[in-house]
Structure formats: C-alpha cells, structure tokens
Amino acid sequence: MFRIGQGFDVHQLVEGRPCIIGGIDIPYEYGLLGHSDADVLLHTIADACLGAIGEGDIGKHFPDADPAFKDADSQKLLQEVWSLVEEKGYKLGNVDCTVIAQAPKLAPYITSIRENIAHLLQCDKEQINVKATTTEKLGFTGRKEGIAAQVAVLLMKK
C-alpha cells in the first residue's frame, strides 16, 4: 500500500540567528526565527511524513509552547518522526523538496543537504531530491523576509 504526504512551512528571516536548512548551517547575514532551530526544510519533511501516516503535524508532536523544544535540533525531531513512520510499518519511496528563497543561493549546499536528509531518513540519496527557487523578488520570500519550503513524500508498506 502507498501513502502520500505533503508539507509546507515558513520561517521569518531575522538578524542574529543561524540559517539552518536541511541540517546544514548556511553562511548568510540573516537566519531563521523559531522556537526550535527553525530548520524550515526539515520541519516540512517531518510534516509531509506525518501527513502520509495520518499522524497530524509537527506541532502536535513537538509543541512550540514546550520549553523542551527551545532551540531544538530539528534533525533529532525528524529522526523521531521517521522512527514513528517505521513503527507504523512504512518504508520510503522518495522525497521531493522545494526551498523557496530569494537568498541565500542554495546551489552550493544542495548536495550536502541531500546527503544529510538521506542520513536522517536512513535511505539512499537517490531517494531524496532537493530543489531551490526564488520567487523573482515577488512576495515575502522575494523581499527576503522569510524562507518557505514545500515537500512531497511517498511511503510504501514494508
């Protein structure tokens, strides 16, 4: 049996925060704001996985009012979500990600991000695809006020 999931998340860009995307600390003058480390891409992958197994969303599992998740490493959160997927008897088909950012330029980091996601989901990197796009300077992403991500995931019964 196949299960499909999709995710969408946004985090604001501010001064004085790291810009962590897909678990990789990207050099940039602004960083992502959140209760956790605000890794917009890993949050979106987690949401897509939770959607695929009918387990709600990341906020249900890791509430943003819980001090336990202050500055949390989203890599650990995604690994917990992935354990839940496996406990429910599913394995990964593929994950397709789009990061929507006017800046920073992500192309130099895409391979590292892809490999890191494959490590976190314990799969081959061929099962992971990561894309980046600007919005041609339009909207909040185009004004560099924030970064968004969209993810689709396909799971299969083991």
Ligand SMILES: Nc1ccn([C@@H]2O[C@H](COP(=O)(O)O)[C@@H](O)[C@H]2O)c(=O)n1
């Ligand atoms: N933050 C970004 C955004 C885009 N890229 C790369 O540039 C290509 C062209 O982007 P457009 O928005 O003009 O279509 C895109 O396909 C990515 O390869 C990037 O590296 N980082």
Ligand SMILES: C[C@@]1(CO)OP(=O)(O)OP(=O)(O)OC[C@H]1O
């Ligand atoms: C993982 C959490 C934990 O606070 O991270 P946040 O940085 O608050 O990010 P958001 O994507 O707004 O919601 C998910 C939260 O559950």
